[in-house]
Amino acid sequence: MSECMQVRHLSKHYARGGKHVIAVDHVSFTIRQGECVGLVGESGSGKSTLVRLLLALEHPDQGEILFQDMSLTRTNRRVLRQLRQHIQVVFQDSTASLNDRLPVWRSVLEPLDNYAHVIPVFFRGVVLSRREQAERLLNIVGLAREHMDRYPHELSGGQRQRVCIARGISLCPQLLICDEPTSSLDVTTQSQILRLLQSLRRQLNMSVLFISHDLAAVAQLCHRMLVMQQGRIVDACKVDELWLAERHPYTKVLVSAAR
Amino acid sequence: MKIPLFIFMGMVLYGFFLILAFTGSWLAPNDPLLIQMSERLQPPSFTYPLGTDHLGRCILSRIMAGTHTTLGLSTAVIVAVAVIGVPIGFLSGYKGGRIDAWLMRVADGAGALPEFLVAVAVAGFLGPGLWNVLLAIACVKWIAYARIVRGVVQTEREKEYVLASIVSGSSGWTIIRRHLLRQAASPLAILVAGDIGRTILLLSALSYLGLGAQPPAPEWGAMLNDGRPYFQAAPALMLYPGLCILLVVLACNMVSDGLRDTLDVRSKQRGIEI
Amino acid sequence: MLVTEERQFRMLHASVERKRSKALDDEAPLVLRVNQLQIALIQQKQSRLLVQDVSFSIRQGEMLALVGESGSGKSVTAAAIGGLLPKGLQSSGQMWLHHRGLHELDQGEWKRLRGKQIGWVFQNYQGSFTPFMRIGKQLLELLRTHESLTKKEAKARILDWLRKVGLPPERTYASYPCQLSGGQRQRVALAAALIPGPSLLIADEPTTALDVVTGEQMMDLIAGLQAETGCAVLFITHDLRHVWRRAERLAVMRMGRIVETGKTSEIRHRPAHPYTRELLAACPRLWEPGELEERAVHV
Numbered sequence: 001m002s003e004c005m006q007v008r009h010l011s012k013h014y015a016r017g018g019k020h021v022i023a024v025d026h027v028s029f030t031i032r033q034g035e036c037v038g039l040v041g042e043s044g045s046g047k048s049t050l051v052r053l054l055l056a057l058e059h060p061d062q063g064e065i066l067f068q069d070m071s072l073t074r075t076n077r078r079v080l081r082q083l084r085q086h087i088q089v090v091f092q093d094s095t096a097s098l099n100d101r102l103p104v105w106r107s108v109l110e111p112l113d114n115y116a117h118v119i120p121v122f123f124r125g126v127v128l129s130r131r132e133q134a135e136r137l138l139n140i141v142g143l144a145r146e147h148m149d150r151y152p153h154e155l156s157g158g159q160r161q162r163v164c165i166a167r168g169i170s171l172c173p174q175l176l177i178c179d180e181p182t183s184s185l186d187v188t189t190q191s192q193i194l195r196l197l198q199s200l201r202r203q204l205n206m207s208v209l210f211i212s213h214d215l216a217a218v219a220q221l222c223h224r225m226l227v228m229q230q231g232r233i234v235d236a237c238k239v240d241e242l243w244l245a246e247r248h249p250y251t252k253v254l255v256s257a258a259r
Numbered sequence: 260m261k262i263p264l265f266i267f268m269g270m271v272l273y274g275f276f277l278i279l280a281f282t283g284s285w286l287a288p289n290d291p292l293l294i295q296m297s298e299r300l301q302p303p304s305f306t307y308p309l310g311t312d313h314l315g316r317c318i319l320s321r322i323m324a325g326t327h328t329t330l331g332l333s334t335a336v337i338v339a340v341a342v343i344g345v346p347i348g349f350l351s352g353y354k355g356g357r358i359d360a361w362l363m364r365v366a367d368g369a370g371a372l373p374e375f376l377v378a379v380a381v382a383g384f385l386g387p388g389l390w391n392v393l394l395a396i397a398c399v400k401w402i403a404y405a406r407i408v409r410g411v412v413q414t415e416r417e418k419e420y421v422l423a424s425i426v427s428g429s430s431g432w433t434i435i436r437r438h439l440l441r442q443a444a445s446p447l448a449i450l451v452a453g454d455i456g457r458t459i460l461l462l463s464a465l466s467y468l469g470l471g472a473q474p475p476a477p478e479w480g481a482m483l484n485d486g487r488p489y490f491q492a493a494p495a496l497m498l499y500p501g502l503c504i505l506l507v508v509l510a511c512n513m514v515s516d517g518l519r520d521t522l523d524v525r526s527k528q529r530g531i532e533i
Numbered sequence: 534m535l536v537t538e539e540r541q542f543r544m545l546h547a548s549v550e551r552k553r554s555k556a557l558d559d560e561a562p563l564v565l566r567v568n569q570l571q572i573a574l575i576q577q578k579q580s581r582l583l584v585q586d587v588s589f590s591i592r593q594g595e596m597l598a599l600v601g602e603s604g605s606g607k608s609v610t611a612a613a614i615g616g617l618l619p620k621g622l623q624s625s626g627q628m629w630l631h632h633r634g635l636h637e638l639d640q641g642e643w644k645r646l647r648g649k650q651i652g653w654v655f656q657n658y659q660g661s662f663t664p665f666m667r668i669g670k671q672l673l674e675l676l677r678t679h680e681s682l683t684k685k686e687a688k689a690r691i692l693d694w695l696r697k698v699g700l701p702p703e704r705t706y707a708s709y710p711c712q713l714s715g716g717q718r719q720r721v722a723l724a725a726a727l728i729p730g731p732s733l734l735i736a737d738e739p740t741t742a743l744d745v746v747t748g749e750q751m752m753d754l755i756a757g758l759q760a761e762t763g764c765a766v767l768f769i770t771h772d773l774r775h776v777w778r779r780a781e782r783l784a785v786m787r788m789g790r791i792v793e794t795g796k797t798s799e800i801r802h803r804p805a806h807p808y809t810r811e812l813l814a815a816c817p818r819l820w821e822p823g824e825l826e827e828r829a830v831h832v
Contacts, residue, residue: 042744043715055426084428097419101441107420110437111427157603167423186602186771191815213744216774216817242819257749258819 003068004175004207005031005054005087010063012049023049025231026063031175036201036208038218038239040254041228047211050228051179054209055089056080068174085115088173092180094160098152104163105134105148111171120172121204141166141196158189162196169200175207182217194221215242215258227251263521269513276507280331283323291316291324291477300493310495312485321477322499328389328478330507333458336393337400337451344401345447348408349435353416363409366402374399374461382470389462389478392471396458407450411443445522449515456511463504479504561592562631564732564765565614570626572609572618572789583622584610584789591733596759596766598776598797600812601786607769610786611735614767615651616643630733649679652726652764654719654755656738661722662710668721669706672728679729694724697761698754716747720754727758734759737769752779773816777801785809 012024023046031037041047052058054065056072065072067083075083088111091097098107109130112118122140123133135145141162152160161181168176178197182190198221201208212218218225219239227235227250235248242255262270279286288308295315303310309318351362374396381395382388415421415438424434463480465471472478474485479500486496572584584606591597599607613624616635628635630650638646655661662671672691676682682690688706695702698720710718719739726734736755740748756779759766768780776783776797784794785808793806804810 042746052422055422057422057425081428081430084426087426089423089426091419091423093419097423099420099438099441102438110424110429114428114433164423167427171427187773187817188602188771188812188815191817194817213746214817215745216819219819220817253746255819257746258817 002033003030003066004033004035005068005209006066007054008064008066010050010053010065011061012053012058013061022231024053024060027228027231027233028063029226029233029236031207031209033174034201034205034207035224036210036222038222038225039209039211039228040213040215040218040225042213045228046231047228048179049231051089051177051211054177055087056084085111085118085171086174087177088168088171088175089177089179090161090164090168090181092183094157094164094184095152097164098160100152103149103151104155105131105138107152108134108137108163108166108170111167115171118171120170122172137166137170138163140169140200142192156189157185158193161185161189161193165193165196165200169204169206172204173206175209176201177209177211179211180213181210183212183214190217197221215254219258227254263517266514266517266521269510269517272506272510273514276326276330276503276510277334279323279326280334281327283326287317287320287323289317289320291320292475293317294475300489303495309499310493312482312496313489313493318482318495318499321482322479322503325477325479325482325500326503328472328476329459329462329480329504332389332393333455333462336396337454337458340397340400340454341404341447341451343397344404345408345443347401348405348443349412349439351405352409352412353431353435353439359409362405366405369399370402370406372399375464378461378465379470382465387470387473389466389472389476392462392465396461400454400458403450403454404447407446408443411446412439415439415442445518448522449518452511452515452518456508456515459504459507459511561594563590563629564593564595564631565767566590566627566629567610567614568627568629570610570613570624570628572606572613572622572624574622576621580623582789584613584624587626587786587789587791589784589791589794591765591767593732593765594759594763595782596756596768596780598768598770598780598783599786600770600773600776600783602771602812604788605786606789607786608737611737611767611769614733615653615735616647648675648731649729650731650733652729652731652734654722654726654734654736654739656741661725662718664710666709667706668708668710668713672706672721672725675725676728691724691728694728695721697758698724699750700724716743716751719743719747719751723751723755723758727762727764730762730764732764734764734766735769736766738771739768740770740772740775748775755779773812774818785812 007030008028010024010027011022013020013022015021025046027050029037039047039050049058053060056065060073064074067087070079070083072080072083098104112120112133122136128136131148135148138144138147143159143162143166147155147159152163155163165181181197182193185193194217197208197210200206208221210218210221219242222239224236224238226233227248229250235251237244237247237251242251247255288306293316295311298307298311298315299313301307301311301315307317307319309322312318312321347362351359377399378392378395381391385391421434421438424438429437462471463478463483466478466480467484469484472481474481482500483497486493486500489496567590568588570584570587571582573580573582587610589597599610601607609618609622612618614628614635616638618624624636626636630646662668669688669691673684673687676687676691692702692706695705700717700720705713705717705721713721723739734755739755740751743751752775755766755768768776770776780797782795783797783800784791785800785806786792787808793800793804793809800809801813804813
């Protein structure tokens with residue numbers, strides 16, 4: 001497997017109320033092609049800052065992010081725009097993730113509007129109107145034609161999250177970053193979304209970075225996992241190595257909470 | 260979308276006056292400026308449907324011609340102000356940093372002055388006149404538009420859908436066009452509708468004081484002033500222009516309030532949480 | 534840092550190991566009895582039933598978990614018991630707290646009863662406190678509306694409770710809500726609910742807004758304090774994981790009806806209703822090594 005994303009010694013701090021808060025502290029890891037990596041940590045552990053850095057929404061103080069051997073951190077705007085096509089995101093708060101004044105089909109098509117030349121694999125060989133494209137995408141994530149013209153507040157939380165996932169996969173990205181996509185859903189919906197992500201990852205052969213505070217969800221979906229605490233990666237292992245005795249104490253706490 | 264009755268009535272009323280503003284000078288039965296001392300203070304008749312004023316001019320014709328001045332100019336000035344204020348708000352909110360701080364200091368300074376006082380001061384400096392008053396109003400009003408847009412941009416730009424949009428390759432301009440303008444549209448519409456009404460009131464008040472439209476130009480506020488000495492003998496001189504001001508401002512406020520109640524998509528979902 | 538981790542770890546394990554000492558006592562007096570509760574949403578002269586024929590009871594010292602997905606009517610049921618139904622919702626049926634018929638109370642009697650007899654912990658801990666007042670002062674006001682105590686006595690009692698919910702008492706007492714983390718605020722909310730000594734605690738998704746570890750600690754705390762005070766707990770959740778090892782009985786709710794009810798351990802191993810099975814399957818769990826093979830043998 002070749003490397004999809006490499007993160008080297010990434011650091012970011014904030015000055016909050018005169019205090020110097022280190023949100024991400026020398027974080028290094030690798031995500032390989034087609035691999036699903038879980039990132040676990042409690043709230044305030046720096047997960048969200050890390051996500052913003054990986055999405056190049058913020059600039060790190062130190063360190064480097066390589067996406068397929070191209071730097072995300074030291075690059076100009078044109079190249080960054082080209083790279084963004086391959087890294088997409090699904091956020092936790094599905095309400096805030098969709099513009100409440102756009103019908104969902106317009107939100108779903110947003111990435112394709114920006115990269116008009118990209119023809120994702122599920123549209124190959126057919127000519128589709130924009131509405132048909134949106135319908136196809138929504139079908140892929142299990143929504144029907146009747147949901148197309150609805151506004152976000154007319155959908156349930158799970159349906160909204162499906163719309164976000166449809167938008168996330170519309171460009172067939174190499175890497176999908178899922179920032180706690182199931183945390184604000186109830187359990188039955190959670191498991192449906194997890195299954196959806198699982199099957200999409202296999203079909204599209206994309207890498208997934210799945211961020212959660214719930215070790216059980218991560219274990220269900222991922223091959224490998226990273227444990228983050230206070231801005232640092234304190235533990236990294238394969239899912240089936242979770243029960244080994246040499247795990248970091250914090251990992252053990254997470255394990256016993258997820259049992 | 261179904262338009263509520265309230266807004267519909269306001270729009271019809273406003274639309275009626277707006278059409279008058281453009282066609283009034285042609286439709287007027289008489290020359291609004293023609294002074295005929297022999298015909299002064301006539302009661303309504305076939306030639307003068309609302310009678311004549313103290314200089315023998317046709318009141319109906321003057322009101323119709325005045326619509327152009329009062330309503331047309333107020334609308335135009337607000338549109339112009341929005342065109343100035345909205346981009347400044349976007350610039351300020353989106354860029355942030357020093358541009359924002361600088362623009363907002365200017366806005367604070369200008370915003371501290373009540374528009375009525377500025378208008379009086381401008382009239383004092385540049386002499387009374389409609390254009391000077393409009394300039395004064397524009398100088399003060401753009402701030403509200405810039406502020407609203409800036410506020411919307413600042414609250415929305417940190418939301419995940421904007422972040423997701425950046426991640427999916429949108430440029431700053433695309434985000435403004437596709438997302439932020441849409442979010443700012445309804446507060447702006449509410450503000451514009453209300454501001455047209457307020458500007459009409461302001462313009463009339465200044466003209467009434469003799470600082471706005473100069474005689475013999477037909478303008479509602481100035482007509483009120485003209486009719487003041489004859490109020491007891493001929494109330495029609497003040498009644499009709501006053502009524503027109505009332506109706507137009509009422510129409511604007513109805514539209515503004517109606518929009519406030521209906522445009523907010525999010526207010527619909529405010530209901531019972533189950 | 535390592536020390537706190539060790540402590541967290543031990544706390545969790547202690548709770549796992551701790552069996553609920555009191556055996557389920559069928560003789561304990563009933564605290565809450567709900568009979569044929571119906572809740573209807575009345576909108577534009579049309580009414581829609583949100584909750585139908587819901588009946589259950591909770592004994593003293595018992596925890597009943599009401600489980601269901603969002604929209605199943607579990608939160609409105611709780612709101613009806615607390616007399617906090619929003620406008621437009623109408624309830625019918627009978628509810629008794631000890632021997633008082635809650636359905637017969639007027640607003641004034643409700644006010645006196647709520648807080649004193651029924652404590653609440655909500656999902657949304659942000660909304661539980663005014664941001665502009667120190668925690669101590671808010672708790673003080675709360676306590677003194679229910680009991681006539683001197684300031685000194687009240688303060689001592691509050692500090693005692695803050696200690697019981699595992700917070701540094703003096704520091705928390707002098708903090709503003711925004712200075713506390715989500716988990717800490719939820720702990721204060723729990724203290725606030727229990728200070729007046731209610732006989733029923735309604736915990737409406739107290740863990741949903743918290744992360745897994747903090748949520749587990751919160752539930753341990755609720756279970757522990759329940760054992761100490763002997764109050765009855767109505768625990769509302771969508772997450773069955775918090776229910777095991779804690780609730781004696783379980784009621785599964787779906788589309789406004791209770792579809793299955795019984796002892797937690799029995800439902801866990803022999804769920805009768807298909808929906809319960811679905812819920813069980815949906816629960817993300819970390820399988821212990823060996824457990825998967827064991828299950829495979831059973832199936």
